[in-house]
Amino acid sequence: MAKAKETRFLVTLPGGGKLRGDAAASYLRMRADGMPAGGVDVFYRSLAKQTELYHLFLEGKGNLAAKPSPNAPHVRGMAMDLHTGGKGPYSPSEAHVWLSKGGHGELKPQPGEQLRSHTYGWWRTVPSERWHFGYSAEGDTKRAADLKARLQLLGFDTVADFQRDQGLKVDGKDGPATWQALLAVTGASGAVTMKPAALKFRFGHSGFTPDDADPGAARGTWLATKLGCSVYALTGVPESVRDAIRDALGGQTEWRVYPIGNTTVLWNAAKWLHTGRADVSFADAEPAGAVRAQLTSRSNGRSLDVIAVQARAVTGFAAPADAEVGQQGDLTMALKALRRAKVPTILAGDVGGGAASVLTAVGFNRASNEVPDDPGRQVWLSPGIAVRTATPFADPTVLAAWRMQLTLPRP
Numbered sequence: 227m228a229k230a231k232e233t234r235f236l237v238t239l240p241g242g243g244k245l246r247g248d249a250a251a252s253y254l255r256m257r258a259d260g261m262p263a264g265g266v267d268v269f270y271r272s273l274a275k276q277t278e279l280y281h282l283f284l285e286g287k288g289n290l291a292a293k294p295s296p297n298a299p300h301v302r303g304m305a306m307d308l309h310t311g312g313k314g315p316y317s318p319s320e321a322h323v324w325l326s327k328g329g330h331g332e333l334k335p336q337p338g339e340q341l342r343s344h345t346y347g348w349w350r351t352v353p354s355e356r357w358h359f360g361y362s363a364e365g366d367t368k369r370a371a372d373l374k375a376r377l378q379l380l381g382f383d384t385v386a387d388f389q390r391d392q393g394l395k396v397d398g399k400d401g402p403a404t405w406q407a408l409l410a411v412t413g414a415s416g417a418v419t420m421k422p423a424a425l426k427f428r429f430g431h432s433g434f435t436p437d438d439a440d441p442g443a444a445r446g447t448w449l450a451t452k453l454g455c456s457v458y459a460l461t462g463v464p465e466s467v468r469d470a471i472r473d474a475l476g477g478q479t480e481w482r483v484y485p486i487g488n489t490t491v492l493w494n495a496a497k498w499l500h501t502g503r504a505d506v507s508f509a510d511a512e513p514a515g516a517v518r519a520q521l522t523s524r525s526n527g528r529s530l531d532v533i534a535v536q537a538r539a540v541t542g543f544a545a546p547a548d549a550e551v552g553q554q555g556d557l558t559m560a561l562k563a564l565r566r567a568k569v570p571t572i573l574a575g576d577v578g579g580g581a582a583s584v585l586t587a588v589g590f591n592r593a594s595n596e597v598p599d600d601p602g603r604q605v606w607l608s609p610g611i612a613v614r615t616a617t618p619f620a621d622p623t624v625l626a627a628w629r630m631q632l633t634l635p636r637p
Contacts, residue, residue: 235247235303235403235405235406236270236303236406237250237405237406239254240257240263241263241264243266243270243306244269244270244303245269245270245303245304245361246270246302246303246304246361246402247402247404247405247406247407247408248363248366248369248401248405249303249304249402250303250406250409251369251372251408251409252346252347252348252368252369253306254409255346255368255372256325256346256348260324261324262319262320262321264320264321265308265309265318265322266307266308266309266319267307267308267309268300268305268306268307269303269306270300270303271298271301272301273294273295273298273301276291276295276298276300277294279291280292280293280294289312290354290355299351305351305358306358306359307355307358307359308321308322308325308357309322309357310322310331310332310356310357316331316332318331318332322357324342325342325348325359326341326342328340328341329341331356332356333356334350334353334354334355334356335350335351335352335353335355345366345367346367346368347361347362347363347366347367347369348360348361348362349362349365369400373408376408376412378526379412379525379527380411380412381424381425381523381526384398385398385399385400385404386398388404388407389404392407392411394407424633424634424635424636425523425525425526425528425633425634426614426631426633427456427457427497427631427632427634428453428454428455428457428630429456429457429458429459429532429572429574429605429629429632430453430454430455430457430627430629431458431459431460431575431594431603431626431627431628431630432445432449432458432460432461432624432626432627432628433461433462433576433603433626433627434460434461434463434623435625442466442469442470442471443470443471443473443474444474444623445463445467445470445471445474446470446472446473446474446475447474448621448623448624449475450475452619452621452627452629453619453629454629455629456498457492457493457494457532458491458492458493459489459490459532459535459572459574459575459605460490460491460492460534461488461534461535461536461603462625463488463489464488464513465485468485468490468492471492472492475492479495480494480495480496481494481495482495482500484500484505484517484518484519486505486506486507486513486515486517486534486536487507487513487514487515487536488513488536489513489515489517489534489536489575490534491519491534493519493521493532496524497523497525498521500520501520501521501529502520503517503518503519504517504563505517505518505564506563508537508538508556508559508560509542513536514536514537514539514542515536515560516534516535516536516563516564517533517534517564518532518533518564519531519532520566520569528634529569530570530571530611531564531565531569532571532572532574533560533564533571533574534574534575535560535573535575535576535577536575536576537553537557537577537578538552538553538556538578549578550579550580553577553579553580553581554578554580554583556578557577557578557581557584557585561584561585565588569608570607570608570609570610570611570634571611572605572606572611572632573605573606573608574594574604574605575603575604576603577603577604581604585606589608589609590606590607590608591607591608592604592605592606593605593613593616593630594606594626594628594630595618603626605630607632610634610635611633612632612633612635613630613631613632613633614630614632614633615629615630615631616629616630617629617630
């Protein structure tokens, strides 16, 4: 007899047993909401096993069993039998008690009963069996929220986007094949195991000019309207200007900063979780140095480092001829102190003269065009970060600015 087509969508559950992808997701939601582990005698059953049990039933040697068919609930992975003591005295598993809350689990299915299991799409569908629960997607009120959360976790806007990424049939429907794939990449344990998809985001860099007439609010508005990024590396922003920029963008609750001197990493806290910082100063007498912010995407768990740099000015050296060598030394020191091996990293700011030889030597790639009047202001990316677009911006208060649409590819 032909194998049931639906079995290719089965998911193995914690502790053993299998269910079809969408039914498995519902079972995991129940477990996450407090359903005790264990207590299920049967989940998926092969067609061969169903045939064997049916013949035993016909011979009077076994319990009632559905006629063998690829569409039988257990064969499809759409049913489970809870331990209740069978036809003897009611001795239920804790799982059966949990599912049956709101009704009479010790009795056979009753007309109009309202069980806790119904919220998750599980119904007692066999009139003679108090232990049998079948899954119906139409009755699962928790399914849509779980789907949205898992897609968001992986960085996808739609089911179709996820299907396309996974090589599935693209129909935009969350069928069993889609749920099987979702559980495969987000974990079948209920607690998500990260195997995230690519992360797309906007990064902005701006080197501002000193302007005592502008306390920073106008610059914050300019960043919001022109660049519109979720994370920035900024230079030329003393504390008062930095605070005004942050207030203009949305305030301290929404936007966080890691500064050193007049240089800062600024990010949207609703989109990025900060997990650490470090900094290094190039000279005590002036606001020159570098700061690293360790950020993790709240949407899918991908992490990266952002390093903002302000090189020492040429006037900070004994002779102009010493500046390039000195700035290279500062940048080398910053990389040694701040760069973390194997962590995707953005490095941006006024990196000084001769930066290319230092950065290319450790694998960084330049993502920004050179600014003729100020060649030290640049954006560099470590391997593992792809540039989709890089757009320069000009403004009287800006020495150089870029908006970049970046991607952290699937690991």
